[in-house]
Amino acid sequence: MKKNITRLLAWIAIWSAGILLAMPAAGAQKPGGKLNVIFILSDDHRYDFMGFTGKVPGLETPNMDKMAREGAHCPNAFVTTSLCSPSRASILTGLYSHVHKVVDNDAPADSSLIYFPAYLQKGGYQTAFVGKWHMGHGDDEPRPGFDHWVSFKGQGQYYNPTLNVDGKQVVYGDSAYITDVLTRHALDWLQNRKKDKPFFLYLSHKAVHAEFLPSPRHRGRYAGQPINYPPTMYPPETEPFNYKSITAPTPTEQVLAKARRTQYRYESVPNWVKAQRGSWHGVDFMYNGDIAFDDFYRRYLETLLGIDESIGQVLDYLRANDLLKNTVVFYMGDNGFSFGEHGLIDKRHAYEESMKVPLLVYGPGIVRAAPVKELIQNIDIAPTILDMAGVPIPAYLQGRSFFPLLQGKKVDDWRKMIFYEYYWERPFPQTPSMHAVRTDRYKFIRYQGIWDTNEFFDLEADPWEANNLIADPAYQDKIREMNEALFDWLEKTNGLAIPLKPTLYPRPGADWKYGNTY
Numbered sequence: 001m002k003k004n005i006t007r008l009l010a011w012i013a014i015w016s017a018g019i020l021l022a023m024p025a026a027g028a029q030k031p032g033g034k035l036n037v038i039f040i041l042s043d044d045h046r047y048d049f050m051g052f053t054g055k056v057p058g059l060e061t062p063n064m065d066k067m068a069r070e071g072a073h074c075p076n077a078f079v080t081t082s083l084c085s086p087s088r089a090s091i092l093t094g095l096y097s098h099v100h101k102v103v104d105n106d107a108p109a110d111s112s113l114i115y116f117p118a119y120l121q122k123g124g125y126q127t128a129f130v131g132k133w134h135m136g137h138g139d140d141e142p143r144p145g146f147d148h149w150v151s152f153k154g155q156g157q158y159y160n161p162t163l164n165v166d167g168k169q170v171v172y173g174d175s176a177y178i179t180d181v182l183t184r185h186a187l188d189w190l191q192n193r194k195k196d197k198p199f200f201l202y203l204s205h206k207a208v209h210a211e212f213l214p215s216p217r218h219r220g221r222y223a224g225q226p227i228n229y230p231p232t233m234y235p236p237e238t239e240p241f242n243y244k245s246i247t248a249p250t251p252t253e254q255v256l257a258k259a260r261r262t263q264y265r266y267e268s269v270p271n272w273v274k275a276q277r278g279s280w281h282g283v284d285f286m287y288n289g290d291i292a293f294d295d296f297y298r299r300y301l302e303t304l305l306g307i308d309e310s311i312g313q314v315l316d317y318l319r320a321n322d323l324l325k326n327t328v329v330f331y332m333g334d335n336g337f338s339f340g341e342h343g344l345i346d347k348r349h350a351y352e353e354s355m356k357v358p359l360l361v362y363g364p365g366i367v368r369a370a371p372v373k374e375l376i377q378n379i380d381i382a383p384t385i386l387d388m389a390g391v392p393i394p395a396y397l398q399g400r401s402f403f404p405l406l407q408g409k410k411v412d413d414w415r416k417m418i419f420y421e422y423y424w425e426r427p428f429p430q431t432p433s434m435h436a437v438r439t440d441r442y443k444f445i446r447y448q449g450i451w452d453t454n455e456f457f458d459l460e461a462d463p464w465e466a467n468n469l470i471a472d473p474a475y476q477d478k479i480r481e482m483n484e485a486l487f488d489w490l491e492k493t494n495g496l497a498i499p500l501k502p503t504l505y506p507r508p509g510a511d512w513k514y515g516n517t518y
Contacts, residue, residue, distance in 0.1 A: 035390075037201075037388055038200075038203065038314060038327065038328070039330045040311060041202070041333070042307050043205060044210065044337045045336075046339075057226070059304075060308075067361075070362065072370060072372045074361070076374065078418050079336075079355055080419065080420060081097040084135075084335065086104065087334045088134065090377075092115040092117075092382065093113055093382065093397075098421060098490075098495040099495070116382035126193055127201075128147060129146040130189065130202070131150065132151070132206045140163075150166075151164050161176065161181060178205075182310075183310040186201060186203045189201065203310070203314070213303060214302035214306065218302045218303070221301075221302050229251070229258075234251045235259070240256070245285075246285050248283040248292075249294060264467075268468035268471075269342065272450060273342050273349075276344060276430045277343040280430065281348075281428065282344060282430075283345060293345075296345070300339075330361050330385075332381070333358045335357060336353050341465075350435075350445045352459075357378075367406045368407055370408065372406060374405055374411075375418050375438075379397070400415070416439060419436070419437055421434070434448060442456070442478060443459055444486070456472075456475060456482075
């Protein structure tokens with residue numbers, strides 16, 4: 001009997017020690033627990049325009065820098081479609097564009113779509129949406145999945161906005177600035193929420209969408225800021241004294257020399273890219289010639305400062321209210337943006353500056369302070385947040401939780417390639433339908449419906465995507481392999497039919513400097 005009692009006490013001691021060893025560190029959340037989550041989304045913020053990347057000397061984003069330094073920076077985060085509505089729909093549904101069918105900024109969202117915050121509600125969360133919806137159609141009516149709703153119609157406006165607050169129209173004046181107004185609504189909801197329930201806040205900013213309008217306090221901050229023009233902004237053989245442009249500055253010999261050093265092979269650039277230089281989304285006639293490239297660039301930087309301040313205010317609130325120990329904050333852009341690369345501005349295309357986005361995740365004691373270099377896409381946001389909340393992840397979601405990666409765990413079967421799709425839009429006919437496949441080193445871009453060349457890049461040797469290797473004999477096996485992977489993905493996800501919708505509206509004015517109209 002005594003021997004049995006001794007054995008029982010020993011087992012209890014071992015079992016207790018195991019429990020203690022398995023317990024999370026102080027301030028950390030148990031796996032599957034009810035973490036609070038804040039998801040902050042900006043518009044048109046490219047992946048490298050943050051202070052800590054060093055891309056733009058003098059750009060100050062201290063709060064983004066803090067998230068990257070003390071949390072996880074995901075340098076290989078991509079969207080499945082680089083356009084506002086399709087990307088936002090993929091974030092909210094965890095589905096590819098050809099599956100949720102919000103393929104452009106006008107396509108309606110089917111009423112059968114389920115937005116992931118609805119699953120959080122069922123899991124006991126209180127949820128709020130604050131900001132730009134712009135997905136499916138242009139109205140501002142509350143959408144399912146959110147207990148609290150603050151939004152506006154379409155793209156909204158930077159100054160003196162009109163908001164829909166839980167179904168009631170609220171008009172702001174006195175030069176109220178949209179980024180500040182939305183941040184205030186977010187903080188008010190955090191302050192007044194039910195304190196006995198976990199929460200999810202989706203703070204969706206209008207900024208930094210064109211046309212860029214900074215807060216009055218930031219206006220002029222970067223006037224005179226030197227601009228480091230990308231080496232693919234101008235054809236390398238361009239003669240400065242022969243170059244004619246309405247909106248881009250005449251290239252200096254130093255700028256052209258940089259293109260030559262980069263070995264920019266302009267003869268291998270698709271014709272549609274060359275033609276777009278003189279269009280609405282090209283550096284030579286951007287926005288029908290309404291604004292010079294340099295002014296456009298500097299206003300973008302100034303508008304971005306308001307986003308960084310918003311992040312800082314949210315982090316300050318969490319810190320002041322002792323919420324950082326069980327709250328994770330995401331910051332992400334809905335798509336990238338070009339500033340002269342390949343002679344383009346805007347997004348839509350499959351070049352790096354368009355399809356790659358900033359993604360920062362901050363959660364002291366929950367998220368490891370280290371970069372996450374795996375390939376991540378916007379379809380992964382929904383399953384990751386559900387995973388953090390301990391809510392079951394629906395099997396139909398096409399993304400995957402990267403919460404284990406954020407915790408520093410190794411995931412051997414993580415994806416080795418990502419897929420991209422964009423479908424031609426009648427209002428912007430300069431950019432064709434396209435698909436792309438990207439690995440950690442190579443990218444294959446396939447254009448649909450035009451008589452032109454496809455593209456293939458070795459990103460390790462050519463990060464500027466200046467040397468199209470589509471005809472290089474050394475890469476034909478790799479190109480064939482990636483093309484097969486593309487069509488295998490499309491077939492498995494029912495994406496072989498291009499989604500079409502009726503449109504009958506021209507874009508007013510001359511879209512091309514040579515006088516063609518649409």
